[in-house]
Structure formats: C-alpha cells, structure tokens
Amino acid sequence: MKKEEIYQILKDPEFQELIKKVTAVSLSFAVVMMVVYYSFILMLAYAKSFLSTPICEGCATNYGIVIGIGIIIFSWLITGAYIWWANTNYDPVVRKLREKFRR
Amino acid sequence: MKSLKLSLAGALLPVPALAGKGEAIVGMNPVAVGFFIVFIALTLGITYWAAKRSSTAAEFYAAGRSISGFQNGLAIAGDYMSAASFLGIAGMVATKGYDGLIYSIGFLVGWPIIMFLLAEPLRNLGKYTFADVVAYRLQLRPIKILAALGSIAVVILYLIAQMVGSGKLIQLVFGIPYEIAVVIIGALMITYVLFGGMLATTWVQIIKAVLLLSGATIMVLWTLAKFGFNPENLFQAVKQTAGEKWLQPGGLVKNPIDAISLGLALMFGTAGLPHILMRFFTVPDSKEARKSVFYATGFIGYFYILTFVIGFGAVVLVGLDKILSIGKGGNMAAPLLAQALGGDAFLGFIAAVAFATILAVVAGLTLAGASALSHDLYVGVIRKGESSEEQEIKITRIAVLVLGIIAIVLGIAFKDQNIAFVVGLAFAIAASTNFPALLMSISWKKFTTAGAVASMITGLVLSVILIILSKTVWVDILGNSAPIFPYKNPAIVSMTAAFIVGIIVSLMTQEPEAEEKFEEMKVRKYLGIGAE
Numbered sequence: 001m002k003k004e005e006i007y008q009i010l011k012d013p014e015f016q017e018l019i020k021k022v023t024a025v026s027l028s029f030a031v032v033m034m035v036v037y038y039s040f041i042l043m044l045a046y047a048k049s050f051l052s053t054p055i056c057e058g059c060a061t062n063y064g065i066v067i068g069i070g071i072i073i074f075s076w077l078i079t080g081a082y083i084w085w086a087n088t089n090y091d092p093v094v095r096k097l098r099e100k101f102r103r
Numbered sequence: 104m105k106s107l108k109l110s111l112a113g114a115l116l117p118v119p120a121l122a123g124k125g126e127a128i129v130g131m132n133p134v135a136v137g138f139f140i141v142f143i144a145l146t147l148g149i150t151y152w153a154a155k156r157s158s159t160a161a162e163f164y165a166a167g168r169s170i171s172g173f174q175n176g177l178a179i180a181g182d183y184m185s186a187a188s189f190l191g192i193a194g195m196v197a198t199k200g201y202d203g204l205i206y207s208i209g210f211l212v213g214w215p216i217i218m219f220l221l222a223e224p225l226r227n228l229g230k231y232t233f234a235d236v237v238a239y240r241l242q243l244r245p246i247k248i249l250a251a252l253g254s255i256a257v258v259i260l261y262l263i264a265q266m267v268g269s270g271k272l273i274q275l276v277f278g279i280p281y282e283i284a285v286v287i288i289g290a291l292m293i294t295y296v297l298f299g300g301m302l303a304t305t306w307v308q309i310i311k312a313v314l315l316l317s318g319a320t321i322m323v324l325w326t327l328a329k330f331g332f333n334p335e336n337l338f339q340a341v342k343q344t345a346g347e348k349w350l351q352p353g354g355l356v357k358n359p360i361d362a363i364s365l366g367l368a369l370m371f372g373t374a375g376l377p378h379i380l381m382r383f384f385t386v387p388d389s390k391e392a393r394k395s396v397f398y399a400t401g402f403i404g405y406f407y408i409l410t411f412v413i414g415f416g417a418v419v420l421v422g423l424d425k426i427l428s429i430g431k432g433g434n435m436a437a438p439l440l441a442q443a444l445g446g447d448a449f450l451g452f453i454a455a456v457a458f459a460t461i462l463a464v465v466a467g468l469t470l471a472g473a474s475a476l477s478h479d480l481y482v483g484v485i486r487k488g489e490s491s492e493e494q495e496i497k498i499t500r501i502a503v504l505v506l507g508i509i510a511i512v513l514g515i516a517f518k519d520q521n522i523a524f525v526v527g528l529a530f531a532i533a534a535s536t537n538f539p540a541l542l543m544s545i546s547w548k549k550f551t552t553a554g555a556v557a558s559m560i561t562g563l564v565l566s567v568i569l570i571i572l573s574k575t576v577w578v579d580i581l582g583n584s585a586p587i588f589p590y591k592n593p594a595i596v597s598m599t600a601a602f603i604v605g606i607i608v609s610l611m612t613q614e615p616e617a618e619e620k621f622e623e624m625k626v627r628k629y630l631g632i633g634a635e
Contacts, residue, residue: 001626001633009626019629030219034370037212041366044205044352045359052351060338064352068204069411072404075211079218079400083393091390094630101632 009101018093025089029082033075040071134451135277135458142314142459143291146307150295153303160492161635163300163499164231164474165384168635170305172391176398179382181308183210183373183399184315184406185261185464185526186268189457192407193440194433196414197426200341200349203414206527207407209366213373214400218393221374224545225383226392227627227634232471233380233537234479237544240620241552246540247483249559251475253536254377256563258472259509260529261378262465266514267525268434269461272454282515289511292466296473296503301385304466311456311463316402318456319409322437325444326416337412340419349418364595365527371598372530375537378471389631416440465510473502527592528570535562535597543605545628548621550605551614558605565600569593 009015043051051064157163170178188210196203229236234250266285273284295303330336341349373379383392417426417436420443429435441453477499482490517525540559543550570576572588590596627633 003623006623006626009630009632010622015626015629019625022629026219030216033212033215033219037208037366037370038363040208041362042359045362048352059335060342060347060350061335062350064201065204065338065350068201068208069408071208072211072407075215076397076401076404079215079397082215082218083397086390086393097630098632 005101009097012097012100014093014100015097018090018097022090025085026082029078033078036071036074040067043067132277132447132451132454134448135454136451138452138455139458142310142455145310146291146295146303146462149306149310150299150303153299153306156302157298157300158496160231160478160495162302163496164381164470164478166301166305168385168387169302170385170391172386172394173398174305174309175382175386175391175395177312177402178305178308178385179379179395179399180402180406181310181312181315181463182378182382182467183403184312184460186265186272186457186461188406188410189315189319189460190268190272190434190437191264191526192410193414193417193437194426194435196411197417197421197436198423198433200345200353200418201351202353204407204411205352206369207410209369210373211400211404211407212366213370214396214403216370217374217379218396218400220542220546221380222383222392222396223389224628225380226386226389227629227631228545228624229380229384230635231381231384231478232474233377233541234475234483237540237555238483239544240617240624241544241550241555241614243488244484245552245556247479249556249563250537250540251479251484253375253532253559253563254475254479255472256567257375257377257529257533257537258468258475258506259513260525260532261376262468262472262506262510263513263517264525264529265461265465265468266510267517269458270514272435272438272457272461277454285511285514288462288465289507289514291462292469292510293503293507295462295466296470296507297500301381301470304463304470305382305385307463307466311459312402314456315460316406318453319406319413322416322441322444322453323409323412326412326420326440329420334412337415337419341415345418345423349415360595361590361592364590364592367598368527368531368534368592368594370534371538372532372534372594375533375541376530377475377533377537378467380537380541381471381474388634410437413437413440417443420444469503469506469510472506473499476502476506528575531570531592531594531597532563532566534594535566535601537562539598539601539605543602543609545624547609548618549609550621551609551612551617553612553614554605554607554609557608558601561604562597562601565597566593569597 052062054060054062055066156167161167192203192207195206225236228239234247237250238246269288270281270285273279273281277284295307330340338350386392386395414436417440421439426433426436426439429439438450438454438457442450477495481498482488482495536559539562540555544555569588570593572586573591573593574586575591577583577586
C-alpha cells in the first residue's frame with residue numbers, strides 16, 4: 001500500500017471518529033472489568049467477614065461463594081457484550097471504510 | 104536445594120520413591136491405558152494428516168490462518184486449561200478451600216482484558232509471534248532478542264509445571280517409573296510439533312479440551328448426584344467434614360498488597376503468555392479473533408466452576424487425610440475423587456484425560472518456545488529478517504528437539520512444588536516482561552525502541568530476582584530463615600516498574616521513525632488492511 005493512500009485514510013474524518021470510539025469503548029470495558037476484579041480482591045482483604053456470612057440462616061453457602069462464581073459468569077458476559085458492541089458498531093464502519101478505499 | 108536433591112536422587116532409582124506407598128496406586132489400569140492408546144492413535148493420525156499441510160512458514164506457525172473462531176476458542180481453552188488448572192486448582196480447593204476459587208478467578212479475569220485491549224490489534228498486526236507485534240514499529244533486533252527471552256523464560260517455567268503434573272499422575276495410575284513416563288510425554292509432544300506444526304497442535308488442543316470439559320462435567324454431575332443436585336448440600340457436607348473455614352476466604356490473602364500483586368500477575372500474565380498470544384495468528388481475521396476469546400472465556404470459566412465443585416467433592420468423598428497422603432500439594436485430589444466415584448475404571452478415564460491435557464499443553468508451549476528461538480532469534484536477530492522459509496522451518500524443528508529434551512530433563516529435576524504456584528511464577532514474568540512492552544507498543548505513539556528494551560529488561564530481571572528473594576525460593580528451597588522480599592508475587596513491583604521505566608526512557612529518547620510508523624500502523628490495526 002502506498003504512503004499517500006495510508007495518509008488519505010488517516011485523514012478521513014470517519015476513520016478518526018472510529019479510532020476515538022473504539023479506544024473509548026475498549027478502555028471503558030477494560031476499566032469495568034478491573035474495577036470488578038480489584039473490588040473483589042479488596043473485599044478479600046478488608047471485608048472477609050462479609051464474604052464469610054452465609055446467605056441465609058443455617059446455610060453453608062456464603063456471599064463469598066456467590067460473588068466468586070458471579071465474577072466468573074460476569075467475565076464471560078462482558079466479553080459477550082463487547083462482541084455485541086463490536087458487531088453492531090465497529091465492523092460496519094470497518095466494512096464501509098474498506099469499501100470506500102477499495103481494500 | 105533440598106527438594107531438588109531429593110528428586111534427583113529419586114530419579115536415579117529404577118522405581119520412584121513414592122511408588123508402593125499409598126493405596127491409590129493401582130498399577131497398569133487397563134481403562135486408562137486403553138483410553139490413552141486411543142487418544143495417542145487419534146492424535147498421531149491427525150499429526151500425519153497435518154504434516155502434509157505444514158510445509159510453508161504460515162502453515163507451520165499459524166495453521167495457514169484457517170482455524171475458525173469457535174475452533175480457536177476451544178484450542179485456546181485447551182492451551183489454557185493446563186494440568187495446573189485441573190489438578191492444581193482442584194487440589195487447592197481440596198486442601199485450602201475457598202482460596203482455590205480466588206486463584207481460578209484470577210486466571211479467568213485476564214481474558215476480558217485480552218479481548219478489550221489486545222485481540223484485534225494482535226491479529227491485525229501480527230505474523231507468527233507476539234514479538235512481531237512489539238517490533239512492528241520499533242527496531243527489529245533488540246526487541247526480538249528480549250521478547251524471545253521473555254517467551255522462553257515463561258515457556259520453560261510453564262513446562263516444568265506440566266512435567267511435574269504428568270509425573271505425579273503416572274505414578275498414581277500407570278505405575279511405570281517417573282522418568283520413563285516423562286520421556287514418553289516428551290517424545291509424543293516432539294512428534295506432534297515437529298511434524299504437524301500448529302495445525303496438529305491446534306487439533307490436539309481441541310480434542311483435549313472436549314475430553315477435559317466432558318470428563319470434568321461427568322465428575323461434577325456424579326458428585327452433585329450424591330448431594331441431591333443441590334450445591335448447598337455439598338457445602339454443608341464440607342462444613343461438617345473439613346469445617347466452615349474451608350468455605351471462607353483464608354490465608355491466601357493475608358494482606359492487600361500481596362493480594363493485588365497476585366491479582367496483577369494472574370490478570371495481565373494471561374495477556375503475556377507467548378503460547379496463548381500465538382493462537383491469535385491462526386484465525387483468518389480480527390472478527391474471528393474476537394469470537395475465539397468469547398468462546399475461550401466461556402469454556403474456561405465453566406471449567407473453573409467445575410474444578411471448584413471437584414475440589415470440594417474430593418474433600419467430602421475422599422477425605423483430606425488421604426488426599427494429603429498422596430502428595431503435599433493436593434494435586435491428586437481430582438483423580439482420587441474419580442476413583443471414589445467410579446472405581447478404577449473412571450479413575451482410568453480421568454487419568455487418561457489429564458494425561459492428554461498435559462500432552463496438549465506441552466505441545467503448545469514447545470511450539471511457542473521453538474518459534475521464539477527460530478522466528479524471533481534466528482531469523483529476526485541472526486539473519487536480520489532475511490531467511491528462506493525452508494531454512495526457518497528447519498531451525499524451528501531443531502529448536503523443537505532441543506526444547507523437548509530440556510523439558511524432559513527439567514521434568515525429572517523438579518518434583519515437589521505445587522504446580523499451580525509454579526505457573527503463578529510464570530505469570531509474574533509474563534505480566535512484567537511481555538505485557539507492558541506489548542501494550543505500549545500498540546497503543547502509545549511516543550514509545551521508543553530504547554523504552555521497550557529498558558521496560559523488558561526491568562520486568563524480566565526484577566521479576567526473576569524478586570522471585571528468588573521471596574519466600575518460595577529464598578526460604579522454601581534455599582533454606583534461609585526469612586524472605587528478603589516480603590510478598591509472594593513480584594508483579595506489583597516488577598510490572599509497575601516495567602511500565603514506569605518504559606515510559607521514562609521513551610520520553611527521554613526520540614524516535615521519529617517509530618512515531619511515523621505508529622500512525623501508519625493505525626490503518627492496519629483498526630481496519631485490518633494489509634494484515635496477513
């Protein structure tokens with residue numbers, strides 16, 4: 001690919017808009033995941049007694065188990081959410097730009 | 104040194120010291136041998152088929168970029184669900200309770216991060232190894248040397264863990280001497296990688312992932328059936344046999360800094376594992392790369408929920424004393440539970456599955472290590488990027504042999520570490536050496552070659568030194584009375600330092616060429632134009 005073509009794409013407002021959007025969305029997703037995970041770690045350090053509390057009177061299952069399993073399921077769902085976003089917002093723009101520059 | 108000497112002495116004896124002790128050893132289990140022979144025959148057949156399709160470099164390293172997102176998701180799960188996950192985490196849940204779950208969560212949460220920050224750019228920018236991506240806009244040689252060193256360090260630590268797991272397993276089930284078993288594994292894995300390349304390795308991973316997921320599912324259903332399919336009843340039984348503290352967070356998180364350090368290593372270490380990153384080059388485009396992470400995260404998360412139940416099932420149905428009598432780390436909890444549930448036949452099946460697991464993971468690791476040696480070091484550094492494909496593949500095959508032999512030797516040398524923890528150390532190096540440079544190279548315009556070099560050296564050297572000074576090596580292996588570095592995991596210091604040093608050195612140096620290439624790279628990174 002020639003330099004001029006590359007710079008033509010780089011200057012395209014739609015391409016610049018795409019970069020901004022993708023960066024913002026992927027960073028937000030990453031931050032959400034980190035907040036969830038490190039909140040859990042901090043709970044382990046500072047809220048051990050809460051995590052050890054049974055979810056009902058006489059139960060053996062406690063909040064720690066529910067939250068722990070919950071984080072595993074959340075991790076999977078959030079990757080699904082990103083796919084959904086990328087399929088509906090990212091890919092169509094990529095297709096459009098590739099067509100525009102016939103690549 | 105003590106444990107090392109002991110295991111070396113053990114290796115010299117014709118029969119491993121552990122054999123004959125402990126009632127779980129059943130000798131040649133016909134079911135295990137049968138399943139294992141079927142698995143070997145099937146995978147060797149695949150290797151024969153794949154060998155004909157592995158003549159070009161793109162075929163050998165990246166399976167001709169022909170793997171679908173779903174297949175790659177399974178293969179990634181196959182690469183990731185190692186013996187450390189299956190045997191180590193189940194053992195940890197059995198012997199330490201809830202803390203085992205903390206480990207599994209840490210192993211999983213790196214996946215969404217890979218999805219959001221790395222999967223698409225990695226696929227669009229990469230060729231065969233993650234070092235290609237780091238070096239994309241920087242100077243080839245220095246980056247390749249260090250990225251290859253980072254890869255090889257991680258691969259070798261990981262290989263040790265896998266080999267230890269396999270040795271223990273064979274002692275338990277097959278009753279053949281440890282060294283012979285390790286040699287068999289080494290020979291098989293060399294065969295897969297040497298002849299079948301990435302295509303054979305991928306299919307071995309897929310078969311193994313399906314086997315492991317179904318084996319673990321059967322085990323969990325069987326366990327839960329004994330508790331009326333109600334997890335609460337299982338937890339009640341754990342409470343009665345092992346005590347309520349088994350269900351609660353315990354000693355793993357003694358102080359928050361240690362916990363965050365472990366968390367950083369697990370979360371970002373996943374994003375720096377060379378054999379995992381390599382898988383993103385096997386799919387046709389970034390959309391499939393994205394899909395593979397989604398499937399992989401689902402399979403791996405499901406699997407960790409299963410190991411949690413398996414660990415607790417072992418506590419109740421096998422008993423803690425018996426688990427600990429077979430091995431200190433509790434690594435045999437899952438096979439012992441299988442025996443308690445379905446006798447020697449089911450033990451044989453689960454053992455064959457675990458054996459396949461180890462074999463598949465070591466094959467993936469060896470391929471990643473060999474591509475670092477050949478594609479990164481030989482072609483990138485010695486031949487300065489100029490080499491014929493034939494030459495490159497030839498060197499890779501030699502590297503496969505060398506790494507296979509190293510793996511066999513190390514597998515015999517290291518014996519008595521909890522394998523989940525050895526893998527934890529590999530993650531610390533991956534998080535500190537590979538991940539910061541990779542992330543900064545694809546996302547920060549002012550990142551320079553000097554910055555990358557400084558960052559990788561800092562990460563590698565600091566994580567290795569701090570591991571030596573931590574309790575695991577300084578006290579438990581070298582026999583000193585107190586550790587010099589207070590935390591179990593170095594990532595909080597070494598990874599942070601790698602980022603800071605990379606940023607400072609980049610700001611102090613100028614590399615207009617790298618900045619220009621960064622701009623040009625955007626077209627390929629976001630649109631996939633020009634991607635291989």
